[in-house]
Amino acid sequence: MDTKHAKRLDSKGLKKTEPRKKVLDVMSSTDQFLSAEAIHAIVDTKKRPISLSTVYRILETFKAVGIVSSVSLENAKEERFELSHEHHAHHLICTSCERVIHVHGCPLDHYEKTLQKTHDFTIEDHRLDFYGLCKTCRDKRI
Amino acid sequence: MDTKHAKRLDSKGLKKTEPRKKVLDVMSSTDQFLSAEAIHAIVDTKKRPISLSTVYRILETFKAVGIVSSVSLENAKEERFELSHEHHAHHLICTSCERVIHVHGCPLDHYEKTLQKTHDFTIEDHRLDFYGLCKTCRDKRI
DNA sequence: CTCAATGCAAATCCTTTGCATACCT
DNA sequence: AGGTATGCAAAGGATTTGCATTGAG
Numbered sequence: 001m002d003t004k005h006a007k008r009l010d011s012k013g014l015k016k017t018e019p020r021k022k023v024l025d026v027m028s029s030t031d032q033f034l035s036a037e038a039i040h041a042i043v044d045t046k047k048r049p050i051s052l053s054t055v056y057r058i059l060e061t062f063k064a065v066g067i068v069s070s071v072s073l074e075n076a077k078e079e080r081f082e083l084s085h086e087h088h089a090h091h092l093i094c095t096s097c098e099r100v101i102h103v104h105g106c107p108l109d110h111y112e113k114t115l116q117k118t119h120d121f122t123i124e125d126h127r128l129d130f131y132g133l134c135k136t137c138r139d140k141r142i
Numbered sequence: 143m144d145t146k147h148a149k150r151l152d153s154k155g156l157k158k159t160e161p162r163k164k165v166l167d168v169m170s171s172t173d174q175f176l177s178a179e180a181i182h183a184i185v186d187t188k189k190r191p192i193s194l195s196t197v198y199r200i201l202e203t204f205k206a207v208g209i210v211s212s213v214s215l216e217n218a219k220e221e222r223f224e225l226s227h228e229h230h231a232h233h234l235i236c237t238s239c240e241r242v243i244h245v246h247g248c249p250l251d252h253y254e255k256t257l258q259k260t261h262d263f264t265i266e267d268h269r270l271d272f273y274g275l276c277k278t279c280r281d282k283r284i
Numbered sequence: 285c286t287c288a289a290t291g292c293a294a295a296t297c298c299t300t301t302g303c304a305t306a307c308c309t
Numbered sequence: 310a311g312g313t314a315t316g317c318a319a320a321g322g323a324t325t326t327g328c329a330t331t332g333a334g
Contacts, residue, residue: 051291072214092263107253121234123274132265193316
């Protein structure tokens with residue numbers, strides 16, 4: 001695992017520092033969106049803690065080189081981060097527990113082309129997220 | 143116009159105060175997403191200014207009763223607001239000038255049904271935004 | 285050894301809140 | 310009149326920044 005992280009850093013010309021490797025450890029351990037604070041809290045439990053501002057700086061750097069991407073969830077004020085996927089994905093986000101289900105494949109190619117023509121707008125990216133209730137939370141409801 | 147705003151407030155059982163009407167004035171004058179600060183700045187130029195915290199409180203109230211809805215744009219830290227539309231819409235957002243083009247109609251009904259079954263997830267809402275360059279900004283590029 | 289990365293504390297930005305006052309109904 | 314909305318100033322939370330120190334290459 002450590003090797004993989006080292007390579008990821010190398011390939012972007014970034015120094016392989018402890019804090020960076022720790023952030024990668026935490027982020028690769030889940031497919032959920034994490035806040036800087038959450039990452040910091042998890043990292044924190046392992047040996048030498050790293051400072052919260054370092055986490056912010058690392059995330060900023062990682063975002064700039066494309067290692068991570070960020071989302072702002074509806075009704076959450078803080079930014080959330082995840083490791084960038086090679087493949088474009090959409091999300092089912094539970095409004096109750098905030099858990100994220102990743103969905104691969106995208107039904108929008110044709111629609112996107114139509115829009116570009118209709119509105120004379122060059123689309124470079126899109127974000128499609130579904131909000132609702134996951135099975136667990138739905139079953140919990142009265 | 144004023145009558146229309148008055149009715150909008152009445153129908154939600156909200157007092158028809160000057161600040162509320164002014165916020166409605168500003169928001170109905172554009173189809174762009176506005177930050178609380180932006181709304182405040184525009185309102186401000188007209189006769190008696192209103193306080194920024196009042197703008198925040200009004201937006202909070204309006205959001206609660208469904209008069210406005212909010213978005214968090216990629217790479218913008220502050221929340222943006224718009225008057226709620228009766229019809230669901232998607233957006234083409236220019237990453238250069240931040241202008242928004244509204245697109246009506248939605249190509250996702252069938253896809254959404256499929257997802258609900260596949261993932262046993264109850265979808266209540268979705269957000270689909272396209273990011274890219276509007277004609278004006280694209281033409282400006284070197 | 286050298287420059288970039290980190291830690292810490294202070295600063296900043298956006299948003300919320302407490303309390304006294306003003307204003308709808 | 311009675312209670313809600315507003316203004317102002319201060320508080321709060323998330324993120325950023327300055328500066329001295331540490332550490333990777």
